[in-house]
Amino acid sequence: MITLIRYAFSVLIWGAVAVALLLTGKIVYLTFWTIIGAGLILFWLGHMLYHICCLFDPDFKPIRIVIFMLLLVAGGLTLFKTVVEPRWNSWGSTREEIEARYEVDRYCDGAELRTVRTVEVNAPREYIFKWARQLPEMGSYGSGFFGFDDEKYEKLLENLPDLKEGDEFLIGKITDFKDGKSITFDIGSDPKFPKMGINCMYGGYYFRDIGDDKTRIIMVMRADYDGIMGWFYSQVIVEIGDFFISTRQIDSLKDAAERKFAGPR
Numbered sequence: 464m465i466t467l468i469r470y471a472f473s474v475l476i477w478g479a480v481a482v483a484l485l486l487t488g489k490i491v492y493l494t495f496w497t498i499i500g501a502g503l504i505l506f507w508l509g510h511m512l513y514h515i516c517c518l519f520d521p522d523f524k525p526i527r528i529v530i531f532m533l534l535l536v537a538g539g540l541t542l543f544k545t546v547v548e549p550r551w552n553s554w555g556s557t558r559e560e561i562e563a564r565y566e567v568d569r570y571c572d573g574a575e576l577r578t579v580r581t582v583e584v585n586a587p588r589e590y591i592f593k594w595a596r597q598l599p600e601m602g603s604y605g606s607g608f609f610g611f612d613d614e615k616y617e618k619l620l621e622n623l624p625d626l627k628e629g630d631e632f633l634i635g636k637i638t639d640f641k642d643g644k645s646i647t648f649d650i651g652s653d654p655k656f657p658k659m660g661i662n663c664m665y666g667g668y669y670f671r672d673i674g675d676d677k678t679r680i681i682m683v684m685r686a687d688y689d690g691i692m693g694w695f696y697s698q699v700i701v702e703i704g705d706f707f708i709s710t711r712q713i714d715s716l717k718d719a720a721e722r723k724f725a726g727p728r
Contacts (some may be wrong), residue, residue: 494704551706556581566639566647567667567683574685581681582713586724588672591644594720645669660693682714
């Protein structure tokens with residue numbers, strides 16, 4: 464009973480921290496925290512299974528539980544890598560968009576990880592680009608998980624200077640900028656970005672006009688890494704954490720632009 468109470472108390476603490484990270488939009492930290500929580504749950508589950516088995520067989524060997532849990536983890540990882548991950552890494556994108564070359568592909572030679580995530584917006588390219596341009600001023604990466612602050616997005620900011628190479632953009636510095644068409648930036652060189660085995664990481668927003676006041680926002684990420692730590696960190700940051708960040712962000716851009724766009728300007 465004491466063990467169950469201790470487990471329940473630990474779960475409450477974990478849940479409180481997870482909710483705080485969720486509400487403050489710290490999705491990357493939440494991803495790490497979730498992985499830690501999953502590991503603890505697996506440990507507790509194995510511990511309880513062992514004691515239950517010992518009730519029926521006092522000579523039960525704990526190695527059986529260890530093997531079972533390892534097989535469970537291996538099965539879960541296989542399912543994620545073969546079914547979930549490919550869909551996350553190409554969320555909303557067509558085959559043509561996935562296979563296309565973007566400015567970001569000029570950087571980070573030999574990148575082992577590349578994601579292409581896309582959303583279609585019912586607004587012209589030039590108009591949606593104005594909303595994307597003001598992302599740094601809105602502090603979008605610091606916003607809550609449930610989207611941008613609607614009050615901040617009541618109107619477009621006026622007289623913002625054109626972006627240029629070397630300017631900071633969200634996280635990282637711009638390496639290439641084409642007004643109304645693309646924003647490419649270097650994430651890995653940002654001193655605020657923890658390396659942990661990451662050699663380089665670049666991102667880019669690309670805006671494709673498909674006619675009839677419709678635009679495709681394509682967000683591409685590339686990363687190169689070394690070693691087990693680099694692999695693990697890239698999975699957590701790009702394939703899991705950034706999935707929630709990037710899809711929330713471009714979905715919020717879509718909502719803001721469509722809410723304000725009322726026809727040709």
